[in-house]
Amino acid sequence: MTQTTETHGAPAAGSGGAQSAEAAGAAAGSRNYPELRLLIDGAWSAGAGGRTEPVLDPATGAVLGHVPLAEAADLDRALAAADRGWRVWRDLPIEQRTGVLRKAAGLIHARAEEIGRAMTLEEGKPLTESVGEAHRAAGQLEWYAEEARRAYGRIIPSGPGEELSVVRVSCGPVAAFVPWNFPAGGPMRKIAAALAAGCSIIIKPSEETPASSVLMAECFQQAGLPAGVLNLVFGVPAEVSAHLIPSPVIQHVAFTGSIPVGKLLAGLAAAVMKPTTMELGGHAPVVVCEDTDPVAAAKACARGKYANSGQVCTSPSRFYVHESHYDAFVEAFVAASEAVRVGNGLDEGVAMGPMANARRREAVHELVEDARKRGARVLIGGELPDGPGFYYPPTVLVDVPEDARILHEEPFGPVAPILRFTDLDDALERANALPYGLAAYGFTDRAAVADKLVRGFEAGILSINHCGGSVPQAPSGGFKESGHGREGGAEGLDGYLVTKRVSHKLAV
Template sequence: MFINGKWLSGKKEMEVKNPANGDIVGTVPRVEKEDVNEAIDSAHEAFNTWSGLSSKERASYMYKVAELMRGRKEELARTATLEMGKSLKDMNGEVQMAIDYIQWFAEEAQRVYGETVPSKANKVVNVIKQPVGVVGAITPWNFPVAMIARKIAPAIAVGCTVVLKPSSNSPLSAKLIFEMFEEAGMPSGVVNLVSGSAGEISDTLLNSSKVKKISFTGSTEVGKELMAESAKTVKKLSLELGGHAPYIVFEDADLDLAVDQLVAGKFRCAGQTCVSMNRVYVQESVKDEFVQKLEEKVKDVKMGDGLDPETFVGPLVNESGVKKVEEQVTDAVQKGAKVVVGGQRPQSETFQKGSFYEPTVLTEVDETMLISYEETFGPVAPIFSFKTEEEVISKANSTPFGLASYFYTNDLSRGHRVAQQLDFGIVGLNDSLPITASVPFGGIKESGFGKEGGHQGIDEYVVEKLFSTQIKQ
């Protein structure tokens, strides 16, 4: 726990395990309700002073944090890999993304512009933006570093204070980041860290009238619960929830590009990302060629401990994640799907202590199978076929989720046409990795609302106030 500028121990502790081998890699305190309330009180007391600083003063602390993160990049990446399994190469990229978010929002702090609205001759009407107040931020395990930066950075840049709850699967990297906040001299109470029971912490944040906003990344089911509970105190919300991304390959696409980018996007983090390609639609005329190229690529993908520099696919975060993937693959095969590559837990003794599942490609997949409508958080690429543009757009949109989508074509008119018709907050044309700090990230439909990143991301942490002045004539 890091509360009011101090590190505190708790009555109970939680063990953190390495999913590659089951080894205990650390422990963290399990907070009690009174600890969470203390963190909220600390953030509430610090708010007026912090929000009263100039944007340049707040940004100066953030630049120091970014510099410290650069200096401890390898340590931070290694720690996160140990606790959640992502490959070290992938994790290094995530740490750089976190640095980018902190720097981006430090710069955006000076650009929180209001408006002057034309009015009557004897009035000056302004709309001003002010920080919303204390923010409760709840982050997931699959991006344990970048998600913390993506939530805390815009909040503190605009003048909010924060109580952060990281995932119980990946709290050690959060601890390192807060050490950097401390070393940067961040004033007491501006950022506070609590770890423990998700339900107990979130309930406390939701029921506190001092917490004005909740920012959450996680499942749609939990997001809906947070929406219902937040109604009691009418909090502002940002929800980045589940996804079921379509990946569409038209017959005129560059197949080599489409295959390479599918492997890069689908199998990073062992498929455990909300923007992962869950439904791969390939036009009938090129399906066989596409599957052959994909099979060759996936066979060369190295699975192993994330600390091995040659590893591309690490373990899933825990055993329940593996069981869900097994259930989806078993269901698909029983209903007629064919396994092209993978399709099981690895048999080698090397992998027996970890939560691994082989990189998998399935063909002959249809809409009756679980994998076609349940979010897949694992290294499985199911291949569907389609005949026409109209058909695949209908299939792609036939989901309650609306986070990310991707399609491949060299036809410019089709590119614009399909992009406008896909019902998703993110659309990548010949691009499976469209996310940077400077662009808005967020979904529609049951994938949530609110944006993270870009200049839009900072507006999630402000309230707009009408300020009208009558001028004496």
Template sequence: MGDTIRNPDGELFVDGRWIPSSARDGIDVEDPATRATVGRVAVATDDDVDAAIDAAGRTWREWRETSPHARTAIIMRAAQLLRDRAVPIAEAMTRENGKPYGDSLDEVAYTADIMDSLATDAPRRFGHVLPTAAADGRTMVVSEPVGPVAAFTTWNYPLTVPGRKVAAALAAGCTVVIKPAEETPASAVALAHALADAGLPDGVLNMVFGDPARISSRLIASPVMRKVSFTGSTAVGTLLARQAAEHAKPTMLELGGHAPVIVFDDVDVDAVAQQALGAKIHNTGQSCGSPIRFYVHENVYERFVERFGELLGGVSVADGFAEGVGMGPLANGRRFAAMEPIVRDAVSRGARLVTGGVGDDSVGYYWRPTLLADVPEDAVVMNEEPFGPIAAVSSFRDESDVIERANRLPFGLGAYLFTGSAERALRIPGRLDVGMVSVNRFGVGARDTFFGGRKESGYGSEGGPEAVEEYLVRKLIVQS
């Protein structure tokens, strides 16, 4: 399907105007399953970016005064429009990102649910009243929208990441200029269309594509923009945070991870391996919450390696539209090129290649799910996020030692714990230095929960009521 059906045009959306790629210089959009060009995204000029900034600044005071219930209604209408348009959005997502079509449909539904949840938090901007010494006085703390937001999103979840970022900011009463990923523009454009069709006033949301460095520096330097929200790599996120700091602008960063998995010997090993299969191949391993470092108790280590390897070796890797596909291609050539050196490094340091370790980019960017066993701590895969379908397994004996190993990296997004002990399940999460812990299941965060990390995985929340709080500032009001 990828090389015969073109995606919707990658338009800019500036002050309520749609600017097609035919009206600007463009960037080709590639189908990672076929390497065919399936679309083109418009490249914003400096004037386009400035017009988007002006629109966000001009409309934000009116939008902040729009009743929270009215904002809620618009966001929820847009969420329903995404559900109504799920099929074409999912088709475009698979064509641009490569993930299986069923997963793309799930992402549309998941994003709509997140938007509903964030929308309902709009009327809940709570403040508080403080007692005063004077009988005729009153002291209050209130929450107000921070102002126009510059948002930047990545390609791995091309609808969910822009959807939750935009919905949270709009719910809080902020206007937005967003630059989604040029590799996967169709999903973000569909989001903008849904919000516009739901009645969002012109200029409240603006969307630009183009040169990331030029656009980000222009947005961040503008005195109109009041906050920076970024999802992506740690390297880029820290660069943007430094730029924002030069203008005393707050940032919200959701960056990379390197999730450890601790498996004790009191679990059903086959059941954990089956769960691990789904978690590892999901989105072709291109997720900040993807499990990477598997620390398995020595008593069940070989059994886990054997079963996990069997399962990974049986995965069907194909075009995301293929019948029975288990895992699609990597999203781009950069990710494909990164896989082989990671495997080669681990093997050179003594790791055992259990399955996978090979790929084929002659047609698309296909890489076999890969399991490495007996991996030493100094291997690249144990220290740098592979962002692909590679899992590394090492054994442990002592609980304190494995917790120290799990915590040793500068990343702190998510971690996973599997144990049959209720006492251990309650105690160990508090010792893991991450923002999110899942016990006896994979997956961190849900439609209506906090989602964020610590250390070099960033700060702030992309989900739950805390996500709306990210776009609010507090004000003290003293009356007499």
């Protein structure tokens, strides 16, 4: 593992000029970081109370800007705007609605470099990942602009003189909450589906990564989205959710984040009988079978593990490797980990940036230390580096005991515990032992074994022979405590539509 020391990077321990490098990075970052505002009823504002919160560059710890925090009065204005905006948006002809969405997608594509740079500054991921995420967010919007035209109803055969039909209509204003790990893709999964279905939306992205959403919201405005259809707010999370969810204006609640917070928000929604879409945490198992190439599998797993510094709900996080391939897999995984270049995401050639915040790095290190104390061996990484920023190195653990916390708690970081198995049924039992059920991965060259994995994994997102991410045309989501509902695919519209049965007696 190498760490960059260029102007914007985190200097290595003992390197000269660390202070000047940090200062230069902070100055460059602040010059390119956009102004942060709330968008309510088509107008940008700093919020009624003037409260703000600093946004930090995770590569340096420097302050990039200050995000405004909404007050109750701001949220009430957003609710009223969303109610008015929905009544306008739902009644527009579908071609007019989808035209706005396609235009917004084109503007996001055109501004992907700008959005990506802001994303790297505030979240830390490499610039190539950030720009790619901005393009994927636009692609998701493009896909839903087309899928909106296929939210079909149906005619049901009935008796003479009666027409029985099913129609699907937008459910109404939506409240959505997303975390910091995908500052463009996360919000867009909610925005694209809601707007495609004809809903309005109040979305609260993370206060730690606000700029990406601000820039995308500007694109929607430039595309001609009516005022009030998209409202963007930031604030104290508990205050915002407690205010929005019980409001009679809100008809659906969508959340991506941790299981404890998801349960809290689902409880608030259940108290007022509102449906929810919950995409919650995971602890994705990987099963590497005896009939596959362990070196190829290790390289694929390492790419998946270190994407976004492991800060992905679907990140592969428990590796069960058949004993016949264990040594070869571990050797190849360690080699792939050593080759990962860690540094500021703005620097050329960086493959993994810092973690998004200090608390996340501390939580990951606690899990590594717990495993180490229980007898696990650290083959690479596992130490907090010196210097500014929230960096944590690619880390590989072996001989991890079953009672180690890292095998039971979502690590959400660049740490890979690798374990042996001898029997596939036992591996599946261990893979399914946790209350999580979001993603799972398997590597095999036999169709029959692949079928057994697909049928046996208790997860909603399955990948065989790769660790790829979500795509807009197919549904993603979990079960057990990893949530309910689906995002992406035709199924992604379901939470934002109400199904009506219409029985029409024909005049005689």
